[in-house]
Amino acid sequence: MFAKLMKWEFRQTARVMLPLLGAALLLCGGGLASRGVLYVLPLGPQWLETLSALLYALMTFVLFAGVFVAYFYAVIRFYRMLGNEGYLMLTLPVTPAQHIGAKLITGCVWVAAAMLFSLLLPGTSFSTVITSSDEQVAAALSEFWPGMPLYLSFGLFLLAMLFLSMMWMYFICALGAQWPQQRFGATVVCYLVTSFLVQIVFVMAVGVFTYIAAYSPLGASLYNSFMANPTGTLTVWMLCASAAVAALTAALFFIVRWMISKRLNLA
Numbered sequence: 001m002f003a004k005l006m007k008w009e010f011r012q013t014a015r016v017m018l019p020l021l022g023a024a025l026l027l028c029g030g031g032l033a034s035r036g037v038l039y040v041l042p043l044g045p046q047w048l049e050t051l052s053a054l055l056y057a058l059m060t061f062v063l064f065a066g067v068f069v070a071y072f073y074a075v076i077r078f079y080r081m082l083g084n085e086g087y088l089m090l091t092l093p094v095t096p097a098q099h100i101g102a103k104l105i106t107g108c109v110w111v112a113a114a115m116l117f118s119l120l121l122p123g124t125s126f127s128t129v130i131t132s133s134d135e136q137v138a139a140a141l142s143e144f145w146p147g148m149p150l151y152l153s154f155g156l157f158l159l160a161m162l163f164l165s166m167m168w169m170y171f172i173c174a175l176g177a178q179w180p181q182q183r184f185g186a187t188v189v190c191y192l193v194t195s196f197l198v199q200i201v202f203v204m205a206v207g208v209f210t211y212i213a214a215y216s217p218l219g220a221s222l223y224n225s226f227m228a229n230p231t232g233t234l235t236v237w238m239l240c241a242s243a244a245v246a247a248l249t250a251a252l253f254f255i256v257r258w259m260i261s262k263r264l265n266l267a
Contacts, residue, residue, distance in 0.1 A: 002098045009077075009106040016073055017110050020066040021117055027059035063118035070114050074107025075169045079187070082177040082264065096260040100170065100253060108162050150231050153238035160245040167252045174259040 081089050176187025225233050
């Protein structure tokens with residue numbers, strides 16, 4: 001049943017995301033076509049160069065919009081499930097954990113896809129490396145390859161942070177749903193209060209880390225290991241940070257599941 005739920009979630013979200021990504025692809029095609037004409041006719045009309053720049057600017061805007069729409073649409077779909085849609089969705093033979101997991105995975109996949117799409121489309125910074133000459137690609141890879149473990153660990157950390165960010169928004173929606181008569185207002189208040197508390201905790205954590213780094217033997221040991229092997233040390237730090245973020249995401253997942261199973265009131 002979970003596979004069917006995932007398929008349904010992807011089908012519903014694709015109705016919003018595919019037109020956005022398709023629009024970006026069309027704008028990219030128009031920009032490439034206009035540049036091709038300018039390449040063949042270097043002294044072509046000025047309006048064609050302006051049109052090319054405008055199409056690429058619109059493409060960039062649509063790609064950024066796609067990332068934000070993918071993220072907030074996933075949050076909105078979860079928010080709706082805790083309201084009137086819950087009368088139908090939560091009566092299906094699917095557990096709350098499967099509902100949360102399906103929406104979480106679908107939303108994160110679309111956000112990641114929109115980000116990769118924005119990197120790989122012609123005209124973006126990363127695509128220029130792909131379309132460069134063999135010598136330029138080889139030179140770029142020779143600089144990139146030694147740091148590959150660090151780049152992969154950093155990518156894993158970003159992916160973990162994406163899941164945590166979306167899971168945090170689900171937690172706020174579930175917390176606001178504890179007041180069903182004023183659910184929207186309660187959700188906004190919960191977001192503001194929890195964001196303020198998170199900022200306080202973050203500042204305290206930075207202070208503790210700064211103290212350890214400056215005055216404790218552990219800080220000196222970490223500094224020495226970093227100076228001896230910067231790439232390896234940063235890779236280990238990124239992996240540890242990813243594990244901590246994954247653990248926090250799992251904790252929020254179980255809290256939200258409990259809130260939906262035991263505390264949700266759709267009245």
